[in-house]
Amino acid sequence: MGSDTHLREVPVARTELLKGHFLHVVRDTVQLPSGREATREYVLHPGAVMVIGWLDDGRLVMERQYRHPLREVMVEFPAGKLDAGEGSLACARRELLEETGYSAREWAFAGRLAPTIAYSDEIIDIWFARGLSAGERQLDEGEFLDVFSATPDELQAWCRSGAIIDCKTLVGALWLQNVLSGAWTLDWSGTMPPAVAR
Structure with missing residues (x-):
């Protein structure tokens, strides 16, 4: 499929938003391929x-x-x-x-x-x-x-x-x-x- 480095985001920092009995929600700050920063909020799951x-x-x-x-x-x-x-x-x-x-x-x-x-x-x-x-x-x-x-x-x-x-x-x-x-x-x-x- 070729290289995907031009699509990848690099994690810079993480903030914990919620740590419940089941859900663990975080906000990551990432560096975009363009060099700018953005945030990504998502749920961590054990599988x-x-x-x-x-x-x-x-x-x-x-x-x-x-x-x-x-x-x-x-x-x-x-x-x-x-x-x-x-x-x-x-x-x-x-x-x-x-x-x-x-x-x-x-x-x-x-x-x-x-x-x-x-x-x-x-x-x-x-x-x-x-x-x-x-x-x-x-x-x-x-x-x-x-x-x-x-x-x-x-x-x-x-x-x-x-x-x-x-x-x-x-x-x-x-x-x-x-x-x-x-x-x-x-x-x-x-x-x-x-x-x-x-």
């Missing part, structure tokens, strides 16, 4: 995972969860943020079990997405899981969600109709569609490529 759980009958493990910022119940794939020092696969295993009660025999790392590049450094790792066995959910205090299963066709229809607008789930549907068509393949070793491993 997260999303799990596309594949049941033996081909159906997918999905959730319905109320999301306060939008004041709506959203249909999503199971997901959650990394705890301090936690690896991506360990987080995926934990989140799948805690939110849905399922454990998986096999795991495949698919890729990454950056859902809000204009105002957050969040990266979400996408994992596929199969060989699922049901167990007891271990929801966090104050966490309420419904777990259900859907066919890939139902998922695609909801994405097309706008019933699903969650960006990570839309990206997961894209991955699933390409895997099912044979256009994209998965490595079921349960490891991440060295280039992306945290």
Whole structure:
């Protein structure tokens, strides 16, 4: 792609704006490629995972969860943020079990997405899981969600109709569609490529 040095901004200083229980917001002063300075306000995020759980009958493990910022119940794939020092696969295993009660025999790392590049450094790792066995959910205090299963066709229809607008789930549907068509393949070793491993 060539050099991108003519596009890069150089951080000069940082001011902390908010350090809450979940959100950490900062304002960076940066030097632009032109030499002038500007500010960038954004959210620091520890990273997260999303799990596309594949049941033996081909159906997918999905959730319905109320999301306060939008004041709506959203249909999503199971997901959650990394705890301090936690690896991506360990987080995926934990989140799948805690939110849905399922454990998986096999795991495949698919890729990454950056859902809000204009105002957050969040990266979400996408994992596929199969060989699922049901167990007891271990929801966090104050966490309420419904777990259900859907066919890939139902998922695609909801994405097309706008019933699903969650960006990570839309990206997961894209991955699933390409895997099912044979256009994209998965490595079921349960490891991440060295280039992306945290």
